[in-house]
Amino acid sequence: MDQILQKIYEIGIIPVIAIDNADKAVPLARALVKGGLPAAEVTFRTACAAECIAAMAEAEPEMCVGAGTVLTVEQVEQARAAGAKFIVSPGYNEDVVKHCIDIDLPVLPGTVTPSEVTAAENLGLKVTKFFPASQYGGLNTIKALAAPFVGHRFMPTGGVNADNVLEFLAFDRIIACGGSWMVKDALIKVGRFDEIVRLTQEAVSLVK
Numbered sequence: 001m002d003q004i005l006q007k008i009y010e011i012g013i014i015p016v017i018a019i020d021n022a023d024k025a026v027p028l029a030r031a032l033v034k035g036g037l038p039a040a041e042v043t044f045r046t047a048c049a050a051e052c053i054a055a056m057a058e059a060e061p062e063m064c065v066g067a068g069t070v071l072t073v074e075q076v077e078q079a080r081a082a083g084a085k086f087i088v089s090p091g092y093n094e095d096v097v098k099h100c101i102d103i104d105l106p107v108l109p110g111t112v113t114p115s116e117v118t119a120a121e122n123l124g125l126k127v128t129k130f131f132p133a134s135q136y137g138g139l140n141t142i143k144a145l146a147a148p149f150v151g152h153r154f155m156p157t158g159g160v161n162a163d164n165v166l167e168f169l170a171f172d173r174i175i176a177c178g179g180s181w182m183v184k185d186a187l188i189k190v191g192r193f194d195e196i197v198r199l200t201q202e203a204v205s206l207v208k
Contacts, residue, residue: 001106004086005127007064008155009175011039012207013165015200016068016157016180017052017188018045024188025052026059031193032183033060035200041068041088041178044075050082057083066106068178073099080105088155088178090131092116097123108155112136117149127153127175134159139168146173166206179203 008014015032017040019025025042032040038060042053044067056065066086067079076087076099086106089096093109100107101123111117111128120128130142133156137144142154156168157178168177182199 001104004064004106005175008039008086011037011064012169012176013037013182013203014039014041014066014155014157014176014178015183016041016043016178017183018043018185019048019052019188020046021189022048022051022055024191025055027191027193028183028188028196029056029060029063029065031196032200033063035182035197036204037182037200038062039064039066040183041066042084043068044071044079045069050078053079053082053084057085070096072096076100076103076105088129088157090129092119092128094119094123097125111145111154112141114145114148117145117152121149121152126151127155129178130154130156131178132158133168138164139171142168142174143171146171162203162206165203169207 042049067084068088070087070089087100089109091110097109108129110131111120153173153175155176160177160179161181165177168174182203
């Protein structure tokens with residue numbers, strides 16, 4: 001688990017992706033790698049999510065491909081079978097978290113309150129998602145939560161973009177940010193992978 005979390009930290013920005021056409025998965029993976037972001041959180045908001053994870057993982061074996069919007073243990077198993085290296089949930093689901101721990105699959109559940117962070121900490125988690133970040137007070141709320149939960153780190157997602165990502169990443173208790181501005185649905189649907197490469201390179205240059 002620590003190795004995957006370290007990789008997420010080193011990458012800094014995790015592209016959050018919803019793909020409704022599995023044929024787009026491989027060219028998208030290659031565009032992200034070419035742009036310098038060898039990672040993706042493929043959300044289970046579409047029926048072909050597991051198929052897309054499998055295609056991306058096979059095409060780019062060194063890529064850190066995870067599954068997002070995971071709501072059930074069944075989806076965890078689908079993601080794991082497809083080759084997902086980590087699991088992200090929008091909220092705190094203890095069944096999902098415990099199952100991921102049992103099978104040694106890194107999991108970042110959503111936590112936005114002291115009670116949710118406590119629940120995650122009680123199961124040994126030191127990194128959680130903060131979603132939707134902008135609606136729950138963004139960086140100010142993360143800093144407020146970080147104060148009592150010494151050593152806990154967050155991955156904010158939702159409302160993170162090129163204009164504010166540096167502000168988030170400047171806080172040392174943020175492991176990485178999830179964002180979709182470089183992998184917009186419209187670009188994926190029309191196959192503008194050249195533009196995705198450009199936006200990804202811009203995102204990487206911001207962080208570096």
